[in-house]
């Protein structure tokens with residue numbers, strides 16, 4: 001028997017809620033709805049959903065505040081759905097503990113893909129299930145610390161390897177510059193985004209078939225990076 005996945009939508013715009021209801025119920029998800037952050041938090045405490053879709057611009061309590069409060073007691077995956085154009089808002093939401101974001105308007109297939117990634121991470125606690133990671137022409141043997149591209153071993157520096165394995169642990173999810181810098185260089189380096197850009201260029205040259213047109217190490221402009229999750 002397949003368990004039904006329960007989604008809570010926290011969104012004040014009725015049209016978006018209607019769109020999400022129609023799309024998600026068709027794909028077999030169960031949907032609960034909240035029109036405000038306060039109501040959303042109440043519903044989550046009473047009946048925890050498997051995943052939360054959260055708007056940032058809400059009447060009353062702001063979406064960012066919802067994330068902060070929720071993260072004090074819950075690890076439920078949160079995907080931001082926002083019309084806010086400012087990258088800083090998305091970065092703040094991700095750094096506060098949201099798992100991913102989508103900018104309105106978005107396609108149903110994109111939404112479903114992001115939801116699958118977030119649910120997979122929630123089940124596996126973010127740890128890779130296998131000691132060997134494979135995606136397109138890239139193969140990383142995490143147990144032996146070996147990296148192969150199209151079958152040939154590639155030598156990475158310790159920093160390059162740490163960037164790659166950090167992205168593998170969050171496979172398919174976006175990581176902000178701050179999150180990556182903290183993981184790889186430590187908490188004192190969170191503002192040194194130029195480090196990342198330089199190392200990402202080196203890493204792409206080593207593992208991307210076409211470094212100028214990355215298929216694996218994707219840039220999320222103004223936000224950070226994501227290791228692509230191709231089907």
Ligand code: CA
Pocket residue numbers: 011012013055056057058
């Ligand atoms: Ca709104």
